[in-house]
Amino acid sequence: MQSNFGLRHVILTVALALAPTPALAIDQALLPRNLSPWGMFLGADVVVKTVMVGLAVASLVTWTVWLAKIIELRRKGALALQRTRALEGNLTLAEASARAGDANDAVVQLIQSCAREAELSGGVLDDGLQERVALRLERVEAAMSRQIARGTGVLATIGAVAPFVGLFGTVWGIMNSFIGISESHTTSLAVVAPGIAEALLATALGLVAAIPAVVIYNHLVRGVANYRALLGDASAQLMLLVSRQRDQREFRLTRAAE
Known part of the structure; x- marks a missing residue:
């Protein structure tokens, strides 16, 4: 009786040892320990990593351009508004040029x-004077507008390209996931999930870079348009000033302006 019991115990032990491990245990063993964004980045393919780093740099460029252009627009806009209001007074072109001094902002360049x-x-004081003045003012306005808009084009590029770059990272990551399925000869979710998660992270970063770039670009375009409107007001005030002096036959400058 004892020998039969011992034999049964040995057979049961061997059967349990040879029995297949439950799928849940396998899946848990294959699952990565860290599924945080940083963990997925570290576990991603080198191509997907490159895409993510590029999108992160693009996002940093977006916010840097936003901060720099917002400060520039506010500073130059406030100064242009101040000088335009000063031109509304009863003064001559010579007085306006003298008040400008050695400054080099946009309105001063218009005056000069x-x-x-x-x-x-x-x-x-011929008929072509105002036309020549208008042409000069138009050229200065165009130059100042190009200067204030410098750097905004990169935002449009990031907003248009970033989603496709993120999509490329997603396609590459999913392709690697299917290659992993083929090589492991299993359809276990534990094998597929990490690669798909990494791929979707690339798409998410693409949207994170693109959406703020588009919004900031539209905001800066409105700011540049407002600044151009201020320069247009300053040019109009100068044209009125020239017209008044022409009508009064007093067009003498006390200071040569460059």
Whole structure:
């Protein structure tokens, strides 16, 4: 009886040892320990890592451009508004040029360009004076507008390209996941899930880079348009000033302006 019991115990032990491990235990063993965004980044393929780093850099560039251009627009816009209001007073072009001093902001350049044309005209009040002044002011406005808009084009590029870059990372990651399924000869979720999660993280980073870039670009475009409107007001005030002096036959400059 004892020998039969011992034999049964041995057979049961061997059967348990040879029995297949439950699928749940296998899945838990294959699951990665860290499924956080940083853990998925570390576990991603080198191509997917490169895509993620590029998108992170693009996002950093977006916020850097936003901060720099917001400060520039506010500073230059406030100064342009202040100088435009000063032109509304009862003053001559010579007085406006003298008040500008050695400053180099956009409105001052408009004043200096207008004064330069008046100097080159030698005080001749012909019909072409205002036309020549208007052409000079238009050129200065265009140059100042290009200068203030510098750097915003990169935001449009990031907003248009980042989603596709993230999609490329997703496609590459999912492709690697299917290759892993083929090599492991299993359809276990534990084998498929990490690669798909890493791939979707690339798409998420693409959207994180693209959405703020588009919103900030539209905001800066409105800011640049407002700044151009201020320069247009300043040019209009200068044209009115030239017209008044022409009607009064007083177009003498006390200071040569460059």
